[in-house]
Amino acid sequence: MSIRSNRKEEHLDLAKKFYQDEKPNSFDKMHLVRPALPETKVDLEAIKTTMFGKKIAAPFFINAMTGGSHRSYLINKELGRIANKTNIALALGSASILTKEPNLLDSFLIARQQDPDGALIANVNAKTSAEQAEKIVTELEADALQIHLNVVQEIAMPEGDRDFYWLDNLKKLRQKVTVPIIIKEVGFGLDRKTIRSLKNEGFKLYDVAGSGGTNFAQIENARNTNNVSYLNKIGLPTVISSLMAAKEQVKFTVSGGVRNPLDVFKGLCLGGKFVGISNVFLQALIQHDADYLQNLIEEWQYELACLLAIYGQNDLSSLTKIDKYYDLSLKNIIEQLL
Incomplete structure (x- = not known):
């Protein structure tokens, strides 16, 4: 097994080790006001939407996890099958390993083979060449491409990059890649200045991937003899990063610490x-089995429809109008940064 494939395996083990199903995060400090008389009903049709021109059963999806090793082949096989059965989108883990080890393509391609018509998102790092990224998109028949920004992870990673001049290559990727591009963090949150800068360069889609879920500094520190554990505590909470994206009026995905339908x-x-949901679904699969994960996703779809009814909504179009308030500790951050 190559060093890169071995790292993928280690990431899977450490994601399991550090997983907490009820890990406190910024969602706990955000509250919604519900009407006592909602005048609604539970309707699964109300949560259906489209992603990259494809109809999906719900606005949540299996976010980037893995690929590039034997175990990740088996995981992506099941994730692809489950995405097909539940009709939700699937984002694959970073496929940048294919630029060095193209023989590992099957560990990613298996997901598309299991879900030939579903919404599938490929993922590469910010230094992947435009030509290589477009090849990966074509080989996987991907509907979109996530480009992840993972500076903190790279610093904590013993073999990580130390050169983060990425913007010029991002521009080349935007010009070359023929599917929509999503700029994605990896659990430390996109900040407003970065979103604004990339927006000015023509990037339109973002995944805020805030702190509160899987912590890749913690994971890499567990692999690193020169531990930089103080990096475990930096990052923007998901709620804050989401509010920043909303202020910049860009289209964005919320991810980072999503634990339940609420x-x-x-x-x-x-x-x-x-x-986007990653580790909750991953652990449901590897700690239980594929049937458990499929049932969990179907339960989440039903419970999300229930939440729309509870909060007086008949579709997804007006959810931002629901009144919300924040605990003082989170409100203080909001007032400082926004």
Whole structure:
């Protein structure tokens, strides 16, 4: 097994080790006001939407996880099958490994083979060449491409990059890649200045990926003999990063610490077009089995429809109008940064 593939395996083990199903985060400090008389009913049709021109059953999806090793082949096989059965979108883990080890393509391609008509999102790092990224998109028949910005992870990673002059390459990617591009953080949150800068360069879609869920500094520190554990505590909370994206009036996905359907609903109320879930679904699969994960996703779809009814909504179009308030500690951050 190559060093890169071994790192993928280690990430899976450490994501399981550090997983907390009820880890406190910024969603706990955000509250919504519901009408006692909602005049609604539970309707699964109300949560249906489209992603990149494809109809999906719900506005939440399986966000970037893995690929590039034997175990990730098996995981992506099941994720692809489940995405097909539940009709939700699937984003694959970083495929940048294919630029060095093209023989690992099957560990990503298996997801598309299991879900030939579903919404599928590829993922690469910010230094992947435009030609290589377009090749990956074509090979995977991806409907969109996430480009992840993972500076903190790279610093904590013992073999990580130390050169973060990425903007020029991002421009080349935008010009070359023929599917929509999503700029994505990896659990430390997109800040407003970065969103504004990229917006000015023509980037239109973002995944805020705030802090509160999987912590890749913590994961890399567990692999690093020169531990930089103080990096575990930096990052923008998901709610704050989402509010920043909303202020910049860009289309964005909310992810980072989504634990349950109420978090999904709050993400939509913050203005997210979609909500991404990674480790909750990953652990449901590897700690239980594929049937458990499929049932969980179907339960979330039903419970999200219930939440729309509770809050007096008949569709997804007006969720940002629901009144919201914040605990003082979060409100203080909002007042300082926004």
